[in-house]
Amino acid sequence: MSKLQSFLLVGLILTSTFSSACPVQWNVKIHYNQVIFTEAQNMTALLPGTVYVESVPSCRPNAIGFVLRGKNQLELNKGLSSLQAELITHDKRPLSYISNQGFVLPLSNAKSTKFWIRVPNARISAPGLYTSQIQAKLLDATTDKKADKKNIPIKLNIQAFALIKVSDSSQKASIKGVYELDLGELKSHSSHNIPVEVISNSSTNVLIKSKNTNHLVNTSNQKSRIPYQLFANNKSIQGKGHTIQLSGSPDSISFSRLLLEFKLGNIQFASAGQYKDTVVIEVRAN
Structure with missing residues (x-):
């Protein structure tokens, strides 16, 4: 009986030593205060x-797997509205999907590995808070054993916005724009x-006004003015x-058209000379 007790004690000691020799501490963080909106590529959001x-x-995992609630496509939802998203590497390459592992992100040898969540068309979607959740798990290099898992919340707040485009002008501005147009x-x-x-992705107020109260002013003689109707x-x-x-x-982006008309008497x-006025167009999203 004493031999059996000794054997059990040795077994417990060996198991404890193996476990403490291979600790892995890990976490996944989304940096919500560093979201980037790109005006190219349909105003994509990068989280x-x-x-x-x-x-x-010797114990370091070689990759991390992201599981998307039984789906193969990441979606961020706000009520009945949704945004398609994808997980990509730090150098903007899509993650590979592997059955039972999810979307796999290879880990670097450093303590941290960066990645992006790319949301196409985000900036021109309906405003509001879009949310989702992904499950992350560490992947062993040689086995597919059950690993520690963490639920990672995803959120993206889309602000109301408006921008304007003026014909024959390469300029473009959001929220507020001032344009000087050549009438020939x-x-x-x-x-x-x-x-x-x-x-715009919301209701919008557009304020239009003339700097010189509907007068074209001679650039060489400020007293010489030509009235016009706007x-x-x-x-x-x-x-x-x-x-x-x-x-x-x-639920979607809207495109509204205004026609500005200048009439001279x-x-x-x-x-004789060059005449000038500035028409101010302020665009404010509600």
């Missing part, structure tokens, strides 16, 4: 993430039309300007 792993070299050679009783496109979608713009309200779609007695 940076980092996998932190500390272990002795001025002639009596002529009119000039300039299309303006408003792109219209936006056939509504007269005078004095402090006029605000036009545009309704946005609750009789200018045959105006002094």
